[in-house]
Amino acid sequence: MDNKVEYITRLFQRTSSKAIENYCLTRLWHKLDNDEIKIIPQQYVGRHTDKYALTDIYLPQFKLHIEVNEPAHYVSNDRILADEMRKKEIEKNTGHKLLVIDCRPDLKEIHKQIDDIVTEINNQVTIQKKNGTFKPWQPDIESNPNHWKNIGTIKTSDEIWFRNIEDICKLFDADFNKTKRGFQRRGGIFHPNSNTHLLWWPSEKTRSGWLNTLSQDEREIIETHSDSNTKATHYNNHLNSPQKRIVFFHHKDLLGLTSYKFKGVFAYDSSKSSPSIGTVWKMVENELKINLDE
Amino acid sequence: MDNKVEYITRLFQRTSSKAIENYCLTRLWHKLDNDEIKIIPQQYVGRHTDKYALTDIYLPQFKLHIEVNEPAHYVSNDRILADEMRKKEIEKNTGHKLLVIDCRPDLKEIHKQIDDIVTEINNQVTIQKKNGTFKPWQPDIESNPNHWKNIGTIKTSDEIWFRNIEDICKLFDADFNKTKRGFQRRGGIFHPNSNTHLLWWPSEKTRSGWLNTLSQDEREIIETHSDSNTKATHYNNHLNSPQKRIVFFHHKDLLGLTSYKFKGVFAYDSSKSSPSIGTVWKMVENELKINLDE
Numbered sequence: 001m002d003n004k005v006e007y008i009t010r011l012f013q014r015t016s017s018k019a020i021e022n023y024c025l026t027r028l029w030h031k032l033d034n035d036e037i038k039i040i041p042q043q044y045v046g047r048h049t050d051k052y053a054l055t056d057i058y059l060p061q062f063k064l065h066i067e068v069n070e071p072a073h074y075v076s077n078d079r080i081l082a083d084e085m086r087k088k089e090i091e092k093n094t095g096h097k098l099l100v101i102d103c104r105p106d107l108k109e110i111h112k113q114i115d116d117i118v119t120e121i122n123n124q125v126t127i128q129k130k131n132g133t134f135k136p137w138q139p140d141i142e143s144n145p146n147h148w149k150n151i152g153t154i155k156t157s158d159e160i161w162f163r164n165i166e167d168i169c170k171l172f173d174a175d176f177n178k179t180k181r182g183f184q185r186r187g188g189i190f191h192p193n194s195n196t197h198l199l200w201w202p203s204e205k206t207r208s209g210w211l212n213t214l215s216q217d218e219r220e221i222i223e224t225h226s227d228s229n230t231k232a233t234h235y236n237n238h239l240n241s242p243q244k245r246i247v248f249f250h251h252k253d254l255l256g257l258t259s260y261k262f263k264g265v266f267a268y269d270s271s272k273s274s275p276s277i278g279t280v281w282k283m284v285e286n287e288l289k290i291n292l293d294e
Numbered sequence: 295m296d297n298k299v300e301y302i303t304r305l306f307q308r309t310s311s312k313a314i315e316n317y318c319l320t321r322l323w324h325k326l327d328n329d330e331i332k333i334i335p336q337q338y339v340g341r342h343t344d345k346y347a348l349t350d351i352y353l354p355q356f357k358l359h360i361e362v363n364e365p366a367h368y369v370s371n372d373r374i375l376a377d378e379m380r381k382k383e384i385e386k387n388t389g390h391k392l393l394v395i396d397c398r399p400d401l402k403e404i405h406k407q408i409d410d411i412v413t414e415i416n417n418q419v420t421i422q423k424k425n426g427t428f429k430p431w432q433p434d435i436e437s438n439p440n441h442w443k444n445i446g447t448i449k450t451s452d453e454i455w456f457r458n459i460e461d462i463c464k465l466f467d468a469d470f471n472k473t474k475r476g477f478q479r480r481g482g483i484f485h486p487n488s489n490t491h492l493l494w495w496p497s498e499k500t501r502s503g504w505l506n507t508l509s510q511d512e513r514e515i516i517e518t519h520s521d522s523n524t525k526a527t528h529y530n531n532h533l534n535s536p537q538k539r540i541v542f543f544h545h546k547d548l549l550g551l552t553s554y555k556f557k558g559v560f561a562y563d564s565s566k567s568s569p570s571i572g573t574v575w576k577m578v579e580n581e582l583k584i585n586l587d588e
């Protein structure tokens with residue numbers, strides 16, 4: 001199936017348990033009627049220490065979040081105030097805009113709210129196209145290693161992902177055969193130009209006892225093992241590691257699609273790593289020159 | 295919640311397990327952008343003896359069925375031929391039109407097919423409005439007894455349904471108190487102008503052992519009881535019954551909404567009723583003057 005068809009139909013399915021959110025999302029998409037616009041569900045947003053929010057819909061090209069508020073959001077003044085505070089925090093912390101669709105009124109009034117958002121987005125598209133800053137949604141390109149090789153730099157904000165490890169190797173001109181270890185697959189291999197930069201594809205799934213956990217804000221990975229001996233050995237082997245890990249996190253995304261997604265360059269976190277927790281890697285760069293040139 | 299919001303959001307949810315059908319349906323609805331148009335899912339269509347079809351989407355105002363064909367529909371010539379035969383049979387038996395959306399191509403091409411259907415429907419709306427034949431979708435009216443009392447006639451094609459038995463009584467000026475039997479509810483009461491016409495609200499749910507089954511083509515109801523003695527007594531009591539039963543079938547529809555829906559006037563079917571099967575009622579009229587005047 002076409003990549004866009006697969007993505008969007010899954011996105012609709014993903015929200016189908018919330019009837020009114022699904023309705024607003026489908027209307028937004030179909031009324032925009034522009035398959036160069038990307039829509040992301042449940043976008044993570046930091047609020048303040050230890051608190052975060054997931055917004056219903058996020059349009060990265062316009063730094064625009066949309067919340068679909070069911071009638072239950074308006075049952076009490078406390079709830080209304082809490083929602084307003086949440087909106088302010090999100091806008092302040094991200095510099096993004098957050099728009100709210102109030103689903104209490106009838107169909108015509110709900111439609112009007114969505115149509116207003118559509119108009120606003122279309123205006124943004126016009127402005128960005130005039131300025132030459134519009135980046136169309138191109139899922140076939142996001143996941144094409146040759147495309148990024150030509151550009152020479154990868155950034156987490158470009159939402160780069162690959163279908164398999166072979167494509168990661170292609171991007172860096174790394175030898176795919178080195179990823180094999182008998183019938184198994186190595187967890188990573190060194191960058192062809194460096195013996196400190198590791199191309200790493202940790203998985204959210206446990207593999208032969210190894211477990212990697214990516215934090216909600218995607219700035220930290222805890223690497224550990226279910227066997228306490230292996231865990232201790234690994235911790236000691238990597239104590240104060242000088243490695244830079246170029247991370248392609250293997251996971252099933254919200255839409256159920258499995259991929260290796262670029263999450264940035266990570267380095268050893270000496271303040272958090274410990275024999276009991278495991279080895280902790282923290283994000284140090286959100287972009288990278290592919291050939292490692294400074 | 296607004297009746298239309300409830301109906302449409304449930305309709306979308308209902309089809310959410312089929313990702314591509316859901317996508318096409320939501321696009322059709324939002325691009326039509328006309329809340330006077332009614333969409334029905336899974337419409338029953340007779341094909342030939344003992345065979346029937348359920349079409350994906352039906353628009354009763356335009357007698358138009360729409361089928362969303364996933365790529366699997368085109369895997370073999372046999373399958374393609376079978377689909378073509380099905381389309382011809384449905385169109386011949388109903389006098390309706392059936393349009394097919396082929397979901398093999400990419401997003402733009404799928405969009406084009408849907409947009410063509412939208413154009414066709416909009417043309418129909420324009421023609422019907424010019425001719426004064428357009429009947430807007432008005433769920434609040436479909437279920438309002440006073441509206442139908444003013445009109446004086448009810449037809450199955452008007453998709454009339456009520457939320458409760460009280461509203462059925464209102465329609466016929468029948469005494470709602472007569473429906474009560476202690477803490478129980480009678481299965482029906484006589485029309486105030488007749489001792490042969492019964493206002494009947496059989497339920498698809500078993501009630502105190504009574505079981506009523508409406509056939510797929512909605513032209514037959516089998517009335518029976520789980521207890522064989524009660525079943526036999528009931529059969530004998532109604533043998534060659536002269537009753538005309540004005541049927542409001544109590545059921546949960548495809549969208550999960552419970553209601554009493556007008557299914558026509560039913561009479562005793564002597565050829566099918568039997569002590570073993572139970573009492574069989576067959577549809578004899580699909581419309582009715584509310585005051586029973588000829």
